[in-house]
Amino acid sequence: MEKQFAVKAVQQMSTYWAILERAPGSKLRLTKLDDEIYESFKTEFPDFDPAATIDEDEMKSKAGKEKWRNWMKQYEEKVADYNFGTLLRANPKFEYGEKETIFVVRMQFYAIEIARFVISPRT
Numbered sequence: 001m002e003k004q005f006a007v008k009a010v011q012q013m014s015t016y017w018a019i020l021e022r023a024p025g026s027k028l029r030l031t032k033l034d035d036e037i038y039e040s041f042k043t044e045f046p047d048f049d050p051a052a053t054i055d056e057d058e059m060k061s062k063a064g065k066e067k068w069r070n071w072m073k074q075y076e077e078k079v080a081d082y083n084f085g086t087l088l089r090a091n092p093k094f095e096y097g098e099k100e101t102i103f104v105v106r107m108q109f110y111a112i113e114i115a116r117f118v119i120s121p122r123t
Helices: 002-022 034-044 062-075 106-118
Strands: 085-089 101-105
Touching: 002 085, 034 062, 034 106, 062 106, 085 106, 101 106
Parallel strands: none
Antiparallel strands: 085 101
């Protein structure tokens, strides 16, 4: 089971990176709810800087986990596999790599990547 989980996370990462190589993030939509996810994320995490390197220790601290868990509950029935494990670039300036990648749940991935897209607004 754990191996299947890892295989799916790597497949998702590879697919996502291939898409990013073809189109700028500002032109992508990850879900039908991107705008809602972004607005809710901005409200709950107003100090999040999408251009900065993610502090994994802070994100995965007891308080960080609780804050994320509470925020994600609203998407339990709206987003398929909202809590499925996936890989996220810790810093948007770098490609996926051993030192640049952290393991998160799907809603964290969506929220952070959507926020990164908004750095350069969709047109």
